[in-house]
Amino acid sequence: MSAYGAVISRNRPAAPLASTAWLCKPRASVPTHLTLHHLTLASASMLPGLVPYLHRCFADELERGATYPQEILPGEPYTQAQFETYYFAADVIVGIVGLGDAPDSDGAAVQGGVEEARQGRGWEECVAGVYYVKPNYPGRSSHICNAGFLIPLAQRAKGFGSVLAKSYLHYAPRLGYEASVFNLVYVNNIASVRMWESLGFTKAGLIPRAGRLKKADGSGEEYVDAWVIYKQFETVQQ
Template sequence: MSAYGAITTRNRPSGPLASTLWHCKPRTSPSAKYLTIHHLTLADALTHSGLLQYLHTCFAEELERGMTYPQEILQGETYTQSMFEGYFFGADVLLGVVGEGNLPDGKNDGSVVELSLDVARNGRSWEESVAGVYYVKPNYPGRSSHICNAGFLIPPAQRAKGFGAVLARSYLHYGPRLGYEASVFNLVYVNNVASVKLWEALDFEKAGRIPRAGRLRKPDGSGEEYVDAWVFYRRFDDVTSVNEKAS
């Protein structure tokens, strides 16, 4: 639920988008040369035993850290799986899976791969196989619903491997194919240096700075502090040609 109430997704494709392949940079874990990205809805995720439970645990831990998302888990409160599903799976979700072995021949970033999530996982645990996940949903209702928002989550076991940058590149591919013309990130806290640098590198512009936007926990655990946040904006590339293909 947003400040506008429930927001309906417009121009959304009728079925799941194709899975795609994305190269990892050299600094990524040596065993991970690529990721495959898989489009999920809540109904899809429910068919994969343990997936939602794992993602819910990772997201609840991130909220408990209190440093990146604005949601707050109060003392004595439990962030339930149904709360997670309602928020994170409110529209479309893209799941990144760590590729195994060498890169398939002739595959560039965004190349379609005929690979189901189960095949990509190949019997591994979710902790081993899930590189990260992000949602894509409208940022505004009605006449502004062509602008989307996204939220990214990298599980603790997969951090500092460069997977966030790979997922971010894939977002520029999937956003317009889900029917959106542009993206807005409402709250990128200024002390989240890695995220700020990432979106700047992908040509997002700083549309504004919100003073004291977040009451965040300090990294050293010594308490809380108020932190400013950037609003980032970018129009997706080749929107017209993508929309023409979808019509």
């Protein structure tokens, strides 16, 4: 739920967007590519165990208290119902670690869905990351979207975040959006800020003391400023 209440996506395509393949930077022990798949809560729920797995990953991220503003209070679990309402409010793109030959270029269409890409692997092994795409504002400003990215701990430091970020520039316009706003990119998340700037996003403003975040060394909490980051998408042919 946003400050505006429930925000409805009005320009979503009638059918799921095509699955695509995206190259990973060559490095030792890292797969050559990911396949990206468009899901909703209804379609994700048909994949046994996927939504509960993503819920656990997201709850763990909230518990770390360093990237998202939501706070899990002592004795108050973050339920799967809460996760579904927040993360699956509109559209979700899930990245699956690719098997076999790499595509010739980013965004190449691939046949089959998540189960075909999974090839019998457990979710912990094959899910490289995930992100939601939904309106950042209601009604007359619902053409501007927001996204939230999540990389499971076991899949970090493999470059998957940058692959998902590039794919966002492909999927968000095809979901009917004209631009993107990230409301809270905490300034201490230097790698994220640099990545978005490298993809043509600009800093639209700075919010002082925007987050009360846990310190990385576990010594307590601190207030951290946050950037508001914006990009207008290029027009795409549907």
